[in-house]
Amino acid sequence: MRALDFAYMWDLVPVLLGYIPLTLFMALVGMVCALVLASIMAVERVFRVPVLDWFVRLFISFFRGTPLLVQLFLFYYGLPQVLSFLTTIDGVSATIMGLTLHFSAYMAESIRAAILGVDRSQWEAAQAVGMTQGQMMRQIIMPQAARVAAPTLVNYFIDMIKGTSLAFTLGVTELMGATQKEAAGSFLYFEAFLVVAAIYWIIVEALAFVQRRLEIHLNKAHAR
Amino acid sequence: MTTGSGISIRNLSKSFGDTAVLTDISLEIAPGERVVVIGPSGTGKSTLLRCLNFLDRPDAGTLQLGDLSVDAKTASRAEILALRRRTSFVFQNYALFANKTARQNITQALIAVKGLSKADANRRADDILRETGLTARAEAYPAALSGGQQQRVGIGRAMALDADLMLFDEPTSALDPEWVGEVLDLMRRVAEKRQTMLIVTHEMQFAREIADRIVFMSEGRIIEQGPPAQLLENPQDPRTKAFLRRVS
Numbered sequence: 001m002r003a004l005d006f007a008y009m010w011d012l013v014p015v016l017l018g019y020i021p022l023t024l025f026m027a028l029v030g031m032v033c034a035l036v037l038a039s040i041m042a043v044e045r046v047f048r049v050p051v052l053d054w055f056v057r058l059f060i061s062f063f064r065g066t067p068l069l070v071q072l073f074l075f076y077y078g079l080p081q082v083l084s085f086l087t088t089i090d091g092v093s094a095t096i097m098g099l100t101l102h103f104s105a106y107m108a109e110s111i112r113a114a115i116l117g118v119d120r121s122q123w124e125a126a127q128a129v130g131m132t133q134g135q136m137m138r139q140i141i142m143p144q145a146a147r148v149a150a151p152t153l154v155n156y157f158i159d160m161i162k163g164t165s166l167a168f169t170l171g172v173t174e175l176m177g178a179t180q181k182e183a184a185g186s187f188l189y190f191e192a193f194l195v196v197a198a199i200y201w202i203i204v205e206a207l208a209f210v211q212r213r214l215e216i217h218l219n220k221a222h223a224r
Numbered sequence: 225m226t227t228g229s230g231i232s233i234r235n236l237s238k239s240f241g242d243t244a245v246l247t248d249i250s251l252e253i254a255p256g257e258r259v260v261v262i263g264p265s266g267t268g269k270s271t272l273l274r275c276l277n278f279l280d281r282p283d284a285g286t287l288q289l290g291d292l293s294v295d296a297k298t299a300s301r302a303e304i305l306a307l308r309r310r311t312s313f314v315f316q317n318y319a320l321f322a323n324k325t326a327r328q329n330i331t332q333a334l335i336a337v338k339g340l341s342k343a344d345a346n347r348r349a350d351d352i353l354r355e356t357g358l359t360a361r362a363e364a365y366p367a368a369l370s371g372g373q374q375q376r377v378g379i380g381r382a383m384a385l386d387a388d389l390m391l392f393d394e395p396t397s398a399l400d401p402e403w404v405g406e407v408l409d410l411m412r413r414v415a416e417k418r419q420t421m422l423i424v425t426h427e428m429q430f431a432r433e434i435a436d437r438i439v440f441m442s443e444g445r446i447i448e449q450g451p452p453a454q455l456l457e458n459p460q461d462p463r464t465k466a467f468l469r470r471v472s
Contacts, residue, residue: 119322121315121317121318121319122319122321122322124279124315124319125313125315125319125320125321126321127277127278127279127308128277128279128308128311128312128313128315128319129308129312129313129332129333129337129381129385130305130308130309130333130337130385131333131336131337132305135336135337139332139336140321140323140324140332143323144322144323147323220365221322221323221324221325221365221366221367222322222365222367223365223367223368
């Protein structure tokens with residue numbers, strides 16, 4: 001057993017910190033797109049639009065049923081071979097696309113469950129005052145579903161942040177890719193990956209703090 | 225002042241699966257008339273109310289409110305929306321929007337449905353809050369309100385819509401006894417404005433006071449109806465007599 005090279009680890013931190021913006025960028029863009037897509041699919045699943053419902057169920061089934069890594073390889077290495085306009089897709093875009101589609105499938109199901117969990121009285125009251133279906137969903141149902149779904153959605157976001165590390169397999173030099181390169185140069189694999197693990201961990205913990213604030217905000221209507 | 229256009233209900237029927245809940249209900253309510261529906265539990269009183277704004281879709285029959293005529297069999301989404309916008313509904317369980325304050329519960333539909341500006345909606349809400357005695361609780365969420373306060377907001381929300389017809393579905397049945405009085409008081413004030421009202425309730429004394437007409441229902445049919453004094457003191461049908469003996 002050898003001693004840890006703390007000096008190396010210390011010097012590695014600022015190098016790796018520089019890659020955090022790219023990691024957060026991919027996760028944030030992916031999360032926003034996934035939320036939009038998942039909300040649309042969840043509402044569709046609740047109302048069961050003919051034909052579209054079949055398509056959405058197939059979509060959810062595929063993106064939940066196959067590994068994220070396989071999906072990323074499909075988009076980045078596979079699709080350009082059959083769809084010529086995709087030949088210019090870069091690793092970052094492919095990652096964002098993969099994360100969006102993959103996580104939207106999971107999120108659609110938890111948003112759907114949250115929508116169905118909103119008390120029947122809320123739907124009836126919205127109908128009784130003469131709201132259109134769109135107004136009812138936007139103003140009454142979705143805000144209440146958001147409160148129920150928030151903890152799960154933050155969980156998916158955490159998963160997504162960690163999922164960005166797979167971009168390295170598409171040749172993107174992000175947090176994980178950079179660590180890999182540094183480690184390959186120094187042969188200090190344990191130190192390098194220990195540092196990057198700590199960085200991911202701290203990012204996620206910071207997010208957990210935001211989550212608590214968010215939940216307090218979303219619960220303000222329910223405090224007695 | 226008389227509000228609203230009254231409603232004419234013709235041959236309304238509703239079944240849940242094989243169970244007929246309403247059978248051939250016809251009822252005319254004149255503008256400004258206050259009609260109370262009484263009858264045993266499970267007799268279709270609430271379903272009748274819910275069919276009038278299509279919270280439950282009737283199987284057959286027509287509804288006429290002013291120039292709006294809706295046939296249950298062919299009712300389109302637009303017709304149902306128009307019908308709901310001419311009626312207002314007070315729920316047994318209050319059904320306040322849980323994510324909105326007392327004030328927002330009143331303004332929400334004024335802005336979204338009636339197209340009022342936020343400022344106008346808030347002014348209207350101020351009036352309603354004063355009338356319902358809830359000015360001090362305007363910014364409270366439903367979860368922080370007592371049952372009586374919640375139902376007063378529920379009635380205020382319905383009042384604000386200036387509907388042709390206000391529907392009250394057992395508005396005091398879910399309340400602790402201590403809150404029943406304040407809710408009935410508020411309903412009395414609404415009735416005094418000659419607002420057209422159709423009320424399902426078990427509060428017989430209240431019905432006697434404010435109703436122009438009482439309708440007795442049993443097993444999905446209207447058995448008999450008349451002014452309170454006549455129906456309550458001198459019922460004709462044995463089923464009405466039996467019911468009134470049980471509740472008095």
